Amino acid sequence: MAVEPRIKPLSHSRPASAALLLLRLIAGSAFVIHGWAKMHHPASWGGPNSPFPGFLQFLAAISEFFGGIAWIVGLVTPFASLGIGFTMAVAVETLLLSWRLPFVSQKGGPSYELAAAYLAISAVLLALGPGKYSLDSLIFGERSGTDKKG
Numbered sequence: 001m002a003v004e005p006r007i008k009p010l011s012h013s014r015p016a017s018a019a020l021l022l023l024r025l026i027a028g029s030a031f032v033i034h035g036w037a038k039m040h041h042p043a044s045w046g047g048p049n050s051p052f053p054g055f056l057q058f059l060a061a062i063s064e065f066f067g068g069i070a071w072i073v074g075l076v077t078p079f080a081s082l083g084i085g086f087t088m089a090v091a092v093e094t095l096l097l098s099w100r101l102p103f104v105s106q107k108g109g110p111s112y113e114l115a116a117a118y119l120a121i122s123a124v125l126l127a128l129g130p131g132k133y134s135l136d137s138l139i140f141g142e143r144s145g146t147d148k149k150g
Contacts, residue, residue: 006078009129011142017131021074024130027121028071031084035065051098060087071125074134078126085122091115 012020038045038061043054045061052060063083070080095101095112105111130136 007076007136008140008143009074009077009131009134009136011144012128012131014132016128017133020125020128020131021133023121024071024074024077024125024134027118028068031064031068031071031118033068035061035063035068039065051094056090059083060090063087071130074130074136075139077130077134077136081122081126085119085126088115088119088122092119 038057042061043058044050046052046057050057063080064087067080067084067087070076071084092112092115095110095115096103099110101109101111103111103116104113132142
C-alpha cells in the first residue's frame with residue numbers, strides 16, 4: 001500500500017465539500033481580520049503587560065493572519081489548522097483557567113465561547129481536510145476516505 005502525504009485531502013461528497021468551504025470562508029475571514037490587527041505589531045500586540053513573550057505573540061499573529069488566508073483558499077489546511085488550533089487552545093486555557101471567564105456570559109461580558117468554537121473548527125478542518133473546493137485538492141488530489149491511516 002502506497003503511503004500518501006497527509007497534505008493530500010480526504011475525498012468528500014460535493015455537499016460536504018460545500019459545507020467545508022463555507023466553514024473555511026467564514027472562519028478564515030474572521031482570522032484574517034483578527035490577525036491583520038495583530039500583524040501591525042506582531043511581537044507586542046498584547047501590550048506591555050501581556051503574560052506572553054513577544055515570540056509567542058508573533059506566532060499567534062502569524063498563525064491567525066496567514067492561517068486564515070490558508071483556510072480561505074484551502075492551501076496547506078492541516079498546517080494552518082494546527083497553528084490556529086494551538087493558538088485557540090492557549091486562548092481557551094488563558095480565558096478559562098487564568099482569567100476564570102465563563103463559557104458563555106449571561107450578562108454579555110467576555111467568555112471563552114468563541115475561542116472554544118474556533119478550536120473546534122480547527123479540529124474539524126484538521127480531521128476532515130478542506131474538501132474538494134480547495135487548492136489542496138487541486139494541487140495534491142484527493143485520497144480515499146477508506147484509508148486506515150490517521
